[in-house]
Amino acid sequence: MLNSKIPAGNLEKKWEEYKGHCKLVNPANKRKLEVIVVGTGLAGASAAASLGELGYKVKAFCFQDSPRRAHSIAAQGGINAAKNYQNDGDSVFRLFYDTIKGGDYRAREANVHRLAEVSVNIIDQCVAQGVPFAREYGGLLSNRSFGGTQVQRTFYAAGQTGQQLLIGAYQALERQVALGNVKMYSRHEMLEVVKIDGKARGIIARDLVSGNLEKHFGHAVLLCTGGYGNVFYLSTNAMGSNVTAAWKAHRQGALFSNPCFTQIHPTCIPVSGDHQSKLTLMSESLRNDGRIWVPKNLNETRKAVDIPEEERDYYLERRYPAFGNLVPRDVASRAAKERCDAGYGVGTSKQAVYLDYAAAIERYGKIEAGKQGLENASKETIIAMGKEVVKEKYGNLFDMYAKITGEDPYEVPMRIYPAVHYTMGGLWVDYELQTTIPGLYALGEANFSEHGANRLGASALMQGLADGYFVIPYTIGNYLADEIYSKGVDTNHPAFEEAEKAVRERIEKLMSIKGTQTVESFHKRLGKIIWDKCGMARNAEGLKQAIAEVQALKKEFWSDVRIPGEINEMNPELDKANRVADFIELGELMCIDALNRNESCGGHFREEYQTEDGEALRDDENFMYVASWEFKGEHNWELHKEELKYEVIKPSQRNYK
Numbered sequence: 335m336l337n338s339k340i341p342a343g344n345l346e347k348k349w350e351e352y353k354g355h356c357k358l359v360n361p362a363n364k365r366k367l368e369v370i371v372v373g374t375g376l377a378g379a380s381a382a383a384s385l386g387e388l389g390y391k392v393k394a395f396c397f398q399d400s401p402r403r404a405h406s407i408a409a410q411g412g413i414n415a416a417k418n419y420q421n422d423g424d425s426v427f428r429l430f431y432d433t434i435k436g437g438d439y440r441a442r443e444a445n446v447h448r449l450a451e452v453s454v455n456i457i458d459q460c461v462a463q464g465v466p467f468a469r470e471y472g473g474l475l476s477n478r479s480f481g482g483t484q485v486q487r488t489f490y491a492a493g494q495t496g497q498q499l500l501i502g503a504y505q506a507l508e509r510q511v512a513l514g515n516v517k518m519y520s521r522h523e524m525l526e527v528v529k530i531d532g533k534a535r536g537i538i539a540r541d542l543v544s545g546n547l548e549k550h551f552g553h554a555v556l557l558c559t560g561g562y563g564n565v566f567y568l569s570t571n572a573m574g575s576n577v578t579a580a581w582k583a584h585r586q587g588a589l590f591s592n593p594c595f596t597q598i599h600p601t602c603i604p605v606s607g608d609h610q611s612k613l614t615l616m617s618e619s620l621r622n623d624g625r626i627w628v629p630k631n632l633n634e635t636r637k638a639v640d641i642p643e644e645e646r647d648y649y650l651e652r653r654y655p656a657f658g659n660l661v662p663r664d665v666a667s668r669a670a671k672e673r674c675d676a677g678y679g680v681g682t683s684k685q686a687v688y689l690d691y692a693a694a695i696e697r698y699g700k701i702e703a704g705k706q707g708l709e710n711a712s713k714e715t716i717i718a719m720g721k722e723v724v725k726e727k728y729g730n731l732f733d734m735y736a737k738i739t740g741e742d743p744y745e746v747p748m749r750i751y752p753a754v755h756y757t758m759g760g761l762w763v764d765y766e767l768q769t770t771i772p773g774l775y776a777l778g779e780a781n782f783s784e785h786g787a788n789r790l791g792a793s794a795l796m797q798g799l800a801d802g803y804f805v806i807p808y809t810i811g812n813y814l815a816d817e818i819y820s821k822g823v824d825t826n827h828p829a830f831e832e833a834e835k836a837v838r839e840r841i842e843k844l845m846s847i848k849g850t851q852t853v854e855s856f857h858k859r860l861g862k863i864i865w866d867k868c869g870m871a872r873n874a875e876g877l878k879q880a881i882a883e884v885q886a887l888k889k890e891f892w893s894d895v896r897i898p899g900e901i902n903e904m905n906p907e908l909d910k911a912n913r914v915a916d917f918i919e920l921g922e923l924m925c926i927d928a929l930n931r932n933e934s935c936g937g938h939f940r941e942e943y944q945t946e947d948g949e950a951l952r953d954d955e956n957f958m959y960v961a962s963w964e965f966k967g968e969h970n971w972e973l974h975k976e977e978l979k980y981e982v983i984k985p986s987q988r989n990y991k
């Protein structure tokens with residue numbers, strides 16, 4: 335059933351061959367073809383801008399008041415590209431290899447290679463747009479390292495890379511809006527995909543200000559709607575991020591792949607109490623220079639600065655000498671959990687480890703003193719100079735930490751703990767980014783993507799922009815070339831009417847429950863179940879319990895949720911209820927997927943399957959596939975397997991030692 339449409343030929347030539355032979359649409363026909371782009375984060379804004387530039391008639395939707403507020407804006411650390419500006423041994427192949435290995439051999443070779451190839455174009459595109467990437471003194475673009483690599487290939491704009499990239503994509507998008515090629519619908523939420531004769535032909539969207547439902551036709555529909563990490567309630571995602579668009583597509587027949595593959599990021603500000611609704615990321619870039627440690631003694635009560643060097647356990651450097659503090663996120667997260675579970679955690683909750691900049695401050699200070707010819711600089715001078723360098727590199731992240739915790743990270747080590755950050759799972763797509771519904775595409779974090787079971791840092795921005803700027807402009811033409819004879823469908827067509835009616839009835843049903851519990855309380859309970867039983871570590875027993883608990887929660891939600899306000903007005907509680915209802919269904923599928931996968935790989939750690947030293951133990955013989963689920967009705971899914979074939983890279987036990 336699953337045809338991934340990977341082109342034949344050598345891996346390095348596949349994309350070139352594809353581009354040389356895919357169908358094209360001539361400019362006059364492009365003007366007649368309408369494309370709906372749902373989502374205007376990095377993936378959607380770059381896609382909408384590129385398709386507008388090509389001449390298609392584009393309608394773009396987002397639920398925020400401006401594309402500028404998409405979750406992408408939160409990305410801090412950077413974006414990877416195989417430019418090899420550092421001359422440190424990088425290449426397209428190495429980026430490809432690192433990504434496949436980092437994903438624990440659960441991603442498609444052809445897609446990942448294409449991603450590595452176009453990574454270099456992304457940087458050129460963004461520089462041309464004026465994205466202010468950090469530069470060396472001589473003017474060259476600067477790079478830093480992220481986890482799972484031994485080269486410096488991460489381009490960055492201080493701690494605001496996502497924001498700067500989004501401004502670039504946004505201005506490209508706005509240019510097309512001004513030219514009339516793209517019509518922008520902000521504060522609109524897509525609530526249904528409309529299918530006619532099996533093809534995606536439009537969407538039902540709700541105007542979030544008036545509450546009105548709208549019908550929109552498109553010859554093709556692109557979902558660029560981001561990830562679903564908020565299913566866990568607490569995550570580093572923007573509060574509005576949700577699964578609804580992808581979930582509607584799933585219920586309409588689009589397969590949902592690897593839903594249980596969640597990325598837990600090792601460097602987040604720890605949970606401080608029950609009142610919290612959001613977690614904050616401290617960028618992975620901080621692991622370039624920061625050292626992670628816990629005390630060697632159990633029940634340590636001294637302050638971090640009073641614990642001597644020999645009584646500190648730099649556990650990542652100890653366990654993984656080759657990569658040290660820059661092991662991939664799944665490995666670093668599990669190692670932190672292991673130390674905390676063993677009783678070595680720090681802070682009042684004991685659910686935290688230290689991220690320490692003292693050594694980096696001193697190192698940078700000495701370099702600065704050397705540069706200035708200060709041979710006998712005092713320790714104070716060195717530290718002061720080092721702090722300035724660190725401020726230059728990471729100042730906004732340090733400020734953010736200080737504001738949230740009230741502690742000064744220049745003086746005391748930060749306390750960090752893993753948190754939900756990214757979802758590798760998502761809608762299944764083929765090489766052309768098309769879902770199992772013809773004409774329906776998924777881009778960016780919304781698709782199951784190139785990251786396998788674990789994404790390497792700085793690869794999401796790369797993938798989102800690769801999809802939007804460089805992949806979809808080709809692959810959509812291959813589909814739309816056959817649509818030039820198909821006239822637009824009137825939105826009075828019965829399929830639109832039926833879809834709109836279904837959306838209206840669901841909203842009315844939600845509003846009519848008039849129960850006693852808030853939407854938020856259900857979301858929080860769902861998050862706790864999924865985090866406890868399908869989070870950083872899972873086991874069969876817990877997953878079975880979680881499935882039963884989520885099913886019960888769903889029942890309770892649909893009989894006792896209370897949504898204040900009215901339908902035809904701005905009603906954020908209603909918006910959220912719609913999303914939480916979908917999260918509950920997704921939560922069940924995540925647990926089913928995690929239970930099915932009797933192995934550990936990347937972000938999916940089944941306690942029953944681990945090596946003697948606690949590393950993830952894969953079962954390539956039985957699980958080297960993309961688990962893609964077909965919705966068959968309430969609590970009922972059918973599994974389809976896309977076998978993964980490794981023709982160039984030989985899968986092995988991941989080793990960062």
Ligand SMILES: Cc1cc2nc3c(=O)[nH]c(=O)nc-3n(C[C@H](O)[C@H](O)[C@H](O)COP(=O)(O)OP(=O)(O)OC[C@H]3O[C@@H](n4cnc5c(N)ncnc54)[C@H](O)[C@@H]3O)c2cc1C
Nearest residue numbers: 373374375376377397406411412524560778779792794795
């Ligand atoms: C704190 C943080 C820091 C990060 N830092 C980095 C980093 O340094 N490097 C890196 O590579 N990655 C990073 N990531 C990951 C990266 O930011 C995201 O994976 C990426 O930005 C997702 O982009 P996207 O375009 O797919 O989705 P998003 O940016 O989430 O955009 C989704 C869009 O879809 C719209 N939408 C969603 N549902 C609907 C609907 N039903 N109807 C209408 N519109 C809808 C939204 O309005 C929005 O416009 C970070 C993530 C977080 C949380």
